[in-house]
Amino acid sequence: MQRIRMTLRSLAQHRLRTLLAMLGVFLGALALTAVLHVTRAMAAKADLEVQRLGPNLLQAVSGQIMFRREGTARITGGTTTFTLDDAHAILTQVPQVRQGVPYCQGSRSVRAGNLITNARLIASPPAYARVRLLELLAGRFYTEEEEADRDRVCVLGYSIATRLFRRPENAVGQQVLFRNVPAIVVGVITEKGRDLSGTNLDELAYVPLSTYMRRLSNQDWINGVYMNLHDSPDPERAEREAIASITHILRERHHIAPPKLDDFSVLSSRDVSRLRNQALELVWILGVLSSVISFAVGALGILSIMILLVRARRLEIGVRRAVGASLKTIMRQFLAEAGVMSGIGGSTGVIAALAIITIVYRIGAFPPLYIPWIIISACFASAAIGLAAGAYPAWQASRVEVLEVLRNPE
Helix, strand or coil, rough: CHHHHHHHHHHHHHHHHHHHHHHHHHHHHHHHHHHHHHHHHHHHHHHHHHHHHHHCCEEECCCCEECHHHHHHHHEECCCCCCCHHHHHHHHHCCCHHHEEEEEEEEEEEEEEEEEEEEEEEEECCCCCCCCCCCCEECCCCCCCHHHHCCCEEEEEEHHHHHHCHHHHHHHEEEEEEEEEEEEEEEECCCCCCCCCCHHHHHHHCHHHHHHHHHCCCCEEEEEEEEEEECCCCHHHHHHHHHHHHHHHHHHHHHCCCCCCCCCEEEEEHHHHCCCCCCHHHHHHHHHHHHHHHHHHHHHHHHHHHHHHHHHHHHHHHHHCCCCCHHHHHHHHHHHHHHHHHHHHHHHHHHHHHHHHHHHEEEEEEEECCCCHHHHHHHHHHHHHHHHHHHHHHHHHHHCCHHHHHHCCE
């Protein structure tokens, strides 16, 4: 305890130097703790989003999928060759598929009274709600009978219903206009946020597929098919086999012979999740690298400060040696000062990082992960760096010649 008080008193006498030496360790611990926690939280959120997309979800779409670095996907080069017959062939001929639905998508303005907003339309049979695990906040989803009769009904996403009717529950039973086509709102989807592809699920509106294809757009082609695969002991293998079967069926039906490129894409939620995790790995590597650099700067700072302190305190060291202090006592004193300096800097950095990631979790709606081994490791690494950086100055202090210092105190 006495040694700790002496250590703190010594560091307090050189406050500016001590703070500068601690700064690098502070930044290193902050970066290491924050980056590791945030990347883990983002990966956990991605896993939750995969589950929210639907169990074992697979998607065959018209056109080519272009992935962005941040893990979102965008369809390019869309075609009109994907038909309902293609969807039926996939759903009946691929043994891995448990259930699925064709769908169309487009953009429309939605009007309610004097209020108007834009929406992305998803047109699909009623089974879409089951395949995509949609949950209703109010009302119901449209029925098979409404699909067969091409009824003008719709289900609104949470944000659209809120903008048009203030309270989403008020939308049920009201009439909206998709451009000039009226439709009755029969349900509102619960608030869901964005999925892995970057689509804001609260900005979607859902209509029966037959209604869209005949009353809204008058088209004979679809944009794709959503499918749920059967549960399997080896889901990745089942997924690969399903993708191979779907690719074979569509290439054959679209008369695509090698070396022509596919006019469609087949992807799973795991593909987008895998790409996002790769981006997170890059962020993780860069974060660890910046932490290492900060720790190295902090170690050099502690080393240089401790060398200066040894030179400035040569008289103190000589006097202590003269009154009986051993070499080990001198070394332990300076090692303690270096360890305390880096330990305080690292602990402060960890506390600051925890405060920052708490804010990030709230803003980004990430699961609140606090990983004890990361926190402990950052503190331990900080203290270890201080001891390593203080080893040489402590050795220098133990080698101070007592008689020479007493004769020449300067």
